[in-house]
Amino acid sequence: SIDTDNDGTGNNTDIDDDGDGVADVDDAFSLDSSESIDTDRDNIGNNADTDDDGDGIADVDDAFPLNSNETLDTDGDNIGNNADTDDDGDGVDDANDAFPLNSSETLDTDNDGTGNNADNDDDGDGTADTADAFPLNSSEWLDNDNDSIGDNADIDDDNDTVADTNDAFPLDNNETVDTDGDGIGNNADTDDDGDGVLDVDDAFPLDETETTDSDMDGIGDNSDPKNNLIWDQGNWDQTYWN
Secondary structure, rough: OOOOOOOOOOOOOOOOOOOOOOOOHHHOOOOOOOOOOOOOOOOOOOOOOOOOOOOOOOOHHOOOOOOOOOOOOOOOOOOOOOOOOOOOOOOOOHHHHHOOOOOOOOOOOOOOOOOOOOOOOOOOOOOOOOHOOOOOOOOOEEEEOOOOOOOOOOOOOOOOOOOOOHHOOOOOOOOOOOOOOOOOOOOOOOOOOOOOHHHHHHHOOOOOOOOOOOOOOOOOOOHHHHHHHEEEEOEOOOHOOO
């Protein structure tokens, strides 16, 4: 009879024909002492096979060389990526992670392929996050009055209670009107109507056609009919004074 391992016990009665320490019933290569396992059943023993599980990934590159369902373990937690619900181990499930294989990134607000942690303009609105009051909202970047409503949506950007549409200075809560359109708000302007007469000396500081009111009747001298006296026979007609 044959005695493959030359141990003095014929193969018919020897429970380990090749003497490799693996019983024949558990040995895929019972007559080859250099092999005992053939994980992918390709008739090449694992010791000689460069891809033991036959998944197409060489054993040297396979985190799970004996598991054909897994090849990668990104976070090194011994759970293959196919089964792992958090491949990069950052605490955010892959289903909610824009970068499931990068533990330093989870969000990409503007979908530009650069994670928010590395992106200096998260919402892609052209304003750097450091200068953006709303770094995750591409429709807003300024909040002039710090009311948490972006200027684009806010109807009163400077919060002076005058709507932007009626405010000559919508971003300056100290000014709302510019009567003479000189770019200086009335609060700061010393000549609001721009008639050359300072407001403190102007009876009509908001009317460039009037500056004095001699009779203090509320009608400027330029338009007051009482100032248009009629000369009749060498005397002023006092009709308008009555």
